[in-house]
Amino acid sequence: MSTKTRRQYTEEFKTEAVRLVRDSARPVAQVARDLGIADHLLYRWRAEQQQTESRGHTRQAMRAEQEELVRLRRENATLKQERDFLKRAAAFLREGVAMRYRVIQEHDRRYPIRLMCRALAVSAAGYYAWRIRPESARSVSDRTTLSVIRVIHRESRETYGSPRIWKALVTQGHRIGEHRVARLMRQDGIRAKTVTKWRATTQSQHRFPVAANTLERAFTVEAPNRVWAGDITYVWTLEGWLYLAVLLDLYSRRVVGWAMSQRITVELTEQALTMALAKRAPTAGLLHHSDRGSQYAATSYQRVLDEYGLIPSMSRKGNCWDNACVESFFGTLKRELVYQRQYATRSEATQDIFEYIEVFYNRQRRHSTLGYHSPAEYEARAAVA
Structure with a gap:
């Protein structure tokens, strides 16, 4: 009889999960469901982190800070709603009068009728006549x-x-x-949201051994934990660059491991690998594909692969198409999230990317390659088939 493998979580995962509860003002149970973990784990992680926080912060100060944050968020939401209507008004000028009337009707409890009529270049009398038809x-x-x-x-x-x-x-x-x-x-x-151009970075000038391209663009995989693919990208913040390393299971395109840091080092890729190994507990023989950068070719990284029986595979020099699935994920991440933001700090970017990966991308976003199922749903459907 097989024994059930106990799931393990990195300290970074625990920290970001607790911060997601605190910053998003969502219930612990809801965040736990979104992340696919048990409620009691998230409660315990939160209690542990509260004990280590600075003793100088009083509960009254923290409560006041939360209230101020909620107030500012409400104000920002109100301003955004007003800007949204004014920005969208120009697009509706190209549509028929009836469509513009419907837009006014949908917003008549939020904005003055005459203001919207002027913005959409229709008469108030015409709008009122349309409403009674x-x-x-x-x-x-x-x-x-x-x-x-x-x-x-x-x-x-x-x-x-x-x-x-x-x-x-x-x-x-x-x-x-x-x-x-x-x-x-x-x-x-x-x-x-539209695509914005970006470029990848690979530090391939090193003396470490380079593995052959065993994957050879065979991106269609028949079962989970057969092929993982990894790469690194970067995100700009006002504090400087934030580097993100990920590992995708090519069967479901699920992000099974990730790590973020202000430095692009082998420790960054090792943290992503450690998370993936703890989450998935793969058997020996899994193919691990990456570029030939020093972060993956380094002796310490290859030692971990060898310890767990993972087989290394590396893209050909200067050929991004050999790792197209991860490149595609980075393009999606930047188009749908990063290019829509302006991050003040690395911490802010880390929290945003964490929620995108663990809550939205892995569990909610429909993937065209997967028959418009999310990665988590695709794996679940296969498990009961």
Whole structure:
């Protein structure tokens, strides 16, 4: 009879999990569900970290700081809502009058009617006359569907385009064509975040041995813990660069290990590897693919691979396509998150990236390669098949 492997978590994972509870103002139970861990673990980690915090901070000061943070967040949310309407008004000027009237109707409890009419270049009299006319069945259907589209788009962090939103609607039981979804999104100004160019960094000028490219771009894998792929990228903050190392399981594209640091060292990649080994407990023979940078070719890193029976594979020199899956993940991360932010500190960026990986990407985001399932859902479905 096989024994159940006890899951292990790195100190960095515990710290960021507790900070997610504190900074997001979400219940512990909800954050624990999002991260796929037991409630009592998160409660215990939080208690342990509270004991080590500075004795100079009184409970009253902490409570006042939290209240001020909540107040500022509410103010920022209000300002963002106002800016959102003014920015979207220009897009609706290109649409028909009826669509502009519907936008005004949807916001009539938040903004003055005449202000919105001026912004959308329609008359207030015309708007009031439109409101008393009966709405067509097609218009009612479009309006109802559009409200669902907005929810899906918002829950995707504004990253889904019409194909993914159409798939989500069909999954929910809606009978609708993809072209109609695209039309409604276009009319409402809903679009996925656009790509911004970026570049990767690899320190390949070293004297460490380099492994052969055993993977050879065979990115389709039949089972979990057969092939892991790793790489490093960087994120700019006002404090300087923050480096991120990840390991993906190519079966589900799930991030099984990650680490962040202000320095790009072998310790960074070793921390990501340690997390992956603790989480997944793979058997010997797993193929570990990476670039040929010094952080992966280093003796200490290769020693860990050898200790656990992992087989090294490395991309050819200057060939990013040999590790395309991880490159694609970094592109997604930067397009959907990093390029939409301006981080003041490395700590702020670390928390944001932690939540994106562990809560959104691994457990919620629909992946086209996986039949529009999330990595966690894809693995769960395979486990019961």
